[in-house]
Structure formats: structure tokens, C-alpha cells
Amino acid sequence: KDTAIPNEFRVVHKDGSVRLFRGLGKNLLDNPSVAGFIMNIRDVTESKQLEIQKEAAQKSLRESEEKYRTILEKMEEGLFELDLKGNITFVNDAECRKLGYSREELTGMNYRQFQDENTAKKTRQIFSEVYKKEEPIQLLDVEIIRKNGSKAFNEISVSLLKDKQGKATGFRGISRDVTVRRQMEEMIRQSEEKYRTIINEVDEWYFEIDLAGNVIFVNDAIVRSVGYPPERLIGLNYKSFTSEERSGEVFKIFRQVYETREPIKNFPYEFVLPDGKITFFELSVFPKLDDQGKVVGFRGVGHDVTERKRTEEQLNYIATHDLLTGLPNRMLLMDRLKMATAQAKRNAQKLALMMLDLDNFKNVNDSLGHMVGDKLLKEISLRLTGRLRQNDTICRLGGDEFIILLPAIERVEDAVEVAKIILESFEQSFICNDHLINSSISIGIAIYPDDAQDIDVLMKNADMAMYYVKAHGRNGYHLFSYTNNRQFSQTIQ
Known part of the structure; x- marks a missing residue:
């Protein structure tokens, strides 16, 4: 075929x-x-x-x-490509979902159409930098406006697109929706700002230190108290604000909190200011834990009790001192006398109790007035204090009566020597409000444990010895004697 x-x-x-x-x-x-x-x-x-x-x-x-x-369409990250004018040439499904547009709607749109003016300027700078340096830029947060008008945040990475000849033709970017993360960060920021504001506005101290004892945060109350800006305080060790005598005690508190993970509340703390001035605080220290429950530092709160401390000290001073002369009163004397007798008994020592009474003091008040009389009492207090040892106590009982406690003496003669020194000091006149006043004093001495082992009896015996001097010409001293004072007591009766 x-x-x-x-x-x-x-x-x-x-x-x-x-x-x-x-x-x-x-x-x-x-x-x-x-x-x-x-x-x-x-x-x-x-x-x-x-x-x-x-x-x-x-x-x-x-x-x-x-x-x-398939990968592009299934991936959660958005993928986009732009020409050099910023017009979109390709987007994947994830990018469409983020923006709320279809692929057909986005293709040909310019990035400025879903960004506000400030963000568009920022984005243009990013593209310009990538174009000039021909190097990618990683992880930048960009705010976008969705089709429905709501705002979102994308984290983007941008690289340069080139043709076969190496000529730049556009940009390729990968975006990740970080809106939820940004919202969480904003919530955390607002929460932190809220509590930071509270912490900074309260008068209470709040601080954080690391395990080395270095300050890592202080609130405004501390700044106001110390007078230093926060940046000068951050990094300083707690020992910078603690006296050498108390630093060991404070270290033990931090160590206990670290080991037990239990807070210690309201312990007294002496805070040394930069100028050397000491203020008093009550602090509470809590352990600072990380996510695994490990102690990584300490948090603390505190309040200034300086005024309260001073008030307490002032009230205690008023309760234990004579307001006119500043000398200890009977309450403080009795406290020291109890301790002195206990120590004397423990160490097999003696102590002397001297009862003093000014001679003819009433004449000063009657002739020159009580103002001059009070001035004389102050001058006498100063002169007597200057003739005693540091551990001796002189007390004003009231009126023109004084008591001197001489603890830890070896011999009775030691008390006699002090009495002679006091009598000699009265040989010099006192100047009170332009008045030259001569005064004398009568002194009675009782020795523990020779004359009495009971405190009340010891004071009574010293008082009797003083009245013995009064009855025998004044301006002298007398050691308590059972024989002399028994006869004197019978004479008074």
C-alpha cells in the first residue's frame, strides 16, 4: 500500500x-x-x-x-514579594489571612496601603537599607492595618531579590504574626507600670538585691530618704548602708532567708546615710525565686521608724531622767543599783551608796528666787558629774537631794576619797545669773555588803548617815555605823 x-x-x-x-x-x-x-x-x-x-x-x-x-500555602508564616516600588507581586495564603485580603486583592497593592504614615516611613527605610547594603534585615516589628481596620503586629525579615544578572528586582519577606505576643507584652508592661507606680508612690521602702548583696532595684521612697539618684544606688552593696557593728547581723538574716526560703519580718535596721547620719527602719526580707523555684536574690520592704524611735527614746529619757538637770532619776538609779549589787555579789566586790543633800538650799530660793535656785542645781550637777568616774552614777532624787552610786570599789576608803573630792569642789563658789553663791553639802555613805545587802535598807542607811552629818554641823561626810546611827536614830525619835 x-x-x-x-x-x-x-x-x-x-x-x-x-x-x-x-x-x-x-x-x-x-x-x-x-x-x-x-x-x-x-x-x-x-x-x-x-x-x-x-x-x-x-x-x-x-x-x-x-x-x-504546598509548604508555602500550609506554613503559618507569611511570605510576600514586592517590586522595587513596593508593589506586591506574590503573597502566600498565610499573608492573605493576616491582612484579610484575597490574593487577587493584594497583588498589585502597595505596602503603604495597609500601614499608617509613620509605619510606612519606617518600612521604606528598611527596604532602602536592604537595597543599599544588599544584606537581609532580621526580625523587625511592624504595625499593619487589616482590611477590617483592626491593627496587628508582624515580625518581618526582608531580603533582596535579584535576577540572573545580579540586578535587584525587588524584595522578599517573611512575616510572623506577633499580635498576641505584643498584647501580652503590653499587658505585662501595664501591669508592671501599675505596680511600679504603686511601689514608687508609697512611703514604704521597696528594694531588690542579688545573692551577692548588691542593689538591683530601689523605689522612689528610698531615693527620697537617701538623697541619691537610683543610678548611683544600683550596684552598691548593702554593707555601704550598714554600720560595721550591724553588718554581720544583717548577713545572718539574709542567710536565714536563703536557707529556709521563709521571710523574716520587721527586724530593726540602722541605715547609715551617705552623710553618716543614722536612721532607723523596720525591714521585712523575702526570698526572690526564679521559674524553677531557686533563690536568686532578695526582695525587701521597710518603713522609717526614726521618729517613733526618737519619740520612744525621748519618752524613755523623760521616764528615767530628771528634766531640770538631765541626771538619772530614781527609776534609772534603782535599775543600775540592782545590776551593780548583783555584779558585786557575783565578783565578791563592794559598792558605795552616797546620799547628798545641799545645806541651806531653801535660803537661796527664798532670797534669790526659784530661777536662781534651779540654775544652782544645774551647776552643782555639772560639778558633781565632773568629779566622778565614767561608770559611776549620780541621780537627783528631787529638791536638793542627790544620790551617787560607786560600783565595784575595792575599799571603803575609795568612797571616802570621793566624798572628800566632792566637799573640796564646793569650796569654789557657783555663779548663777550674775550671783556668786557659796554652798555646802552633807554626805552620808553606806557600803554594800558591809552595811546592808538589801537595796532599800542600804539606801535607808545612807540616808541616816547623811542626816547624821546634818545634825553635826553640816558640810561633811559620814560613814554609816550601826552604833552611831542607832544612837542618832534614838535621839531623833
């Missing part, structure tokens, strides 16, 4: 390899002179192999494109 039939067939080459041939044959049986057919054949082995390779490459390309398309 006249029809040509194409065909492919394999031929075994002389070298054993298989070659592929393509032929075009025509049947010539209708020609009686030719018994067979005619065929035109061509070796297509290499071209067939190229076709097979091309088909395989195309298949691989289709599979690869499908693979990465």
Missing part, C-alpha cells in the same frame, strides 16, 4: 550495546518486481535519552514546585 508506517525498534550493536532506531517503512508487495518493503531508519538513541531525561526533569520540577507550593 502507499501508506508509510513509522516504527521504533531496538538493535543490538556489534559492541553489545542496545541502540534505538526510528524507521519509516512502506510496503512494496504491489510491485511484482520487488519482493518486500522499503524502510528509512535513523539512530535516535541519544535524542531519546534526552527526551527521557527532560521528561524526568520536568516531572521532578513539577513535584518540587508542588512540594514547595
Whole structure:
């Protein structure tokens, strides 16, 4: 027949390899002179192999494109591409969902259309920097405006797109929606700001220190108290504000909180100001824990009790001192006398109790007035104090009566020596409000434990010895004697 039939067939080459041939044959049986057919054949082995390779490459390309398309469409991060003018040329589904637009709507839009003016300027600077430096920029927060008008925050990374010749053609970016994170951060910031405001506005102290004892935070109340700005306080060690005598005690408190993880509340603390002035606080210290419950530092609160402390000290002073002369009163004397007698008993020592009474003091008040009389009492108190040891106590009982406690004496003669010194000091006149006043004093002495072991009896015996001097010419001293004072007592009766 006249029809040509194409065909492919394999031929075994002389070298054993298989070659592929393509032929075009025509049947010539209708020609009686030719018994067979005619065929035109061509070796297509290499071209067939190229076709097979091309088909395989195309298949691989289709599979690869499908693979990465699936990844692009399924990934949560947004992917976008822009031309150099900022117009969108490609977005994936995640980017569409974030912005609320379809792919068709976004394609061709400019990035400025879903950003406010300030954000658009910031974004333009980012693209400009990437274009000039040809280096990617990582993780920048950008505010966007969705199709419905709501605002969101994206964290973006931007790189430069180039063609085969290395010429810049646009930008590729990956975005991650961080709106929830930003909202949480804002909530935390507002919460921190709220409590920071509270902490800074209250009059109570609030501070944080690390395990080394260094300050890492102070509130405004501390700043006001210390008079230093926060930046000067941060980094200082607590020992900078603690006296050497108390630093060991404070360290023990921090150590106890660290080991027990239990707070210690309202312990007294002497705070040393930069100018050396001491203020008094009551502090409470709490452990500062990390996420794993490990102690990483300390938190503390405190309040200034300086005024209260001073008031207490003032009230205690008033309760234990004579307001006119500033000398201890009977209450403080009795307290010291009890301690002195206990110490004397424990150490097998003696002590002396001296009762003093001014001679003819009433005449001063009557002739010169009580103002001058009070001045004389003050001058006498100063003169007597200056003649005593540091551990001796002089007390004003009231009126013109004084008591002197001489603890830890070795001999009775020690008390006599003090009495002589006092009498000698009265030989010099006193100047009171331009008046020159001569005065004398009568002194009675009782020795513990010789004259009495009971405090009340000891005071009574010293008083009797003093009245013995009064009855025998005044301006002298007398040691208590059971014989003399018994006779004197009978005479008084």
C-alpha cells in the first residue's frame, strides 16, 4: 500500500550495546518486481535519552514546585514579594489571612496601603537599607492595618531579590504574626507600670538585691530618704548602708532567708546615710525565686521608724531622767543599783551608796528666787558629774537631794576619797545669773555588803548617815555605823 508506517525498534550493536532506531517503512508487495518493503531508519538513541531525561526533569520540577507550593500555602508564616516600588507581586495564603485580603486583592497593592504614615516611613527605610547594603534585615516589628481596620503586629525579615544578572528586582519577606505576643507584652508592661507606680508612690521602702548583696532595684521612697539618684544606688552593696557593728547581723538574716526560703519580718535596721547620719527602719526580707523555684536574690520592704524611735527614746529619757538637770532619776538609779549589787555579789566586790543633800538650799530660793535656785542645781550637777568616774552614777532624787552610786570599789576608803573630792569642789563658789553663791553639802555613805545587802535598807542607811552629818554641823561626810546611827536614830525619835 502507499501508506508509510513509522516504527521504533531496538538493535543490538556489534559492541553489545542496545541502540534505538526510528524507521519509516512502506510496503512494496504491489510491485511484482520487488519482493518486500522499503524502510528509512535513523539512530535516535541519544535524542531519546534526552527526551527521557527532560521528561524526568520536568516531572521532578513539577513535584518540587508542588512540594514547595504546598509548604508555602500550609506554613503559618507569611511570605510576600514586592517590586522595587513596593508593589506586591506574590503573597502566600498565610499573608492573605493576616491582612484579610484575597490574593487577587493584594497583588498589585502597595505596602503603604495597609500601614499608617509613620509605619510606612519606617518600612521604606528598611527596604532602602536592604537595597543599599544588599544584606537581609532580621526580625523587625511592624504595625499593619487589616482590611477590617483592626491593627496587628508582624515580625518581618526582608531580603533582596535579584535576577540572573545580579540586578535587584525587588524584595522578599517573611512575616510572623506577633499580635498576641505584643498584647501580652503590653499587658505585662501595664501591669508592671501599675505596680511600679504603686511601689514608687508609697512611703514604704521597696528594694531588690542579688545573692551577692548588691542593689538591683530601689523605689522612689528610698531615693527620697537617701538623697541619691537610683543610678548611683544600683550596684552598691548593702554593707555601704550598714554600720560595721550591724553588718554581720544583717548577713545572718539574709542567710536565714536563703536557707529556709521563709521571710523574716520587721527586724530593726540602722541605715547609715551617705552623710553618716543614722536612721532607723523596720525591714521585712523575702526570698526572690526564679521559674524553677531557686533563690536568686532578695526582695525587701521597710518603713522609717526614726521618729517613733526618737519619740520612744525621748519618752524613755523623760521616764528615767530628771528634766531640770538631765541626771538619772530614781527609776534609772534603782535599775543600775540592782545590776551593780548583783555584779558585786557575783565578783565578791563592794559598792558605795552616797546620799547628798545641799545645806541651806531653801535660803537661796527664798532670797534669790526659784530661777536662781534651779540654775544652782544645774551647776552643782555639772560639778558633781565632773568629779566622778565614767561608770559611776549620780541621780537627783528631787529638791536638793542627790544620790551617787560607786560600783565595784575595792575599799571603803575609795568612797571616802570621793566624798572628800566632792566637799573640796564646793569650796569654789557657783555663779548663777550674775550671783556668786557659796554652798555646802552633807554626805552620808553606806557600803554594800558591809552595811546592808538589801537595796532599800542600804539606801535607808545612807540616808541616816547623811542626816547624821546634818545634825553635826553640816558640810561633811559620814560613814554609816550601826552604833552611831542607832544612837542618832534614838535621839531623833
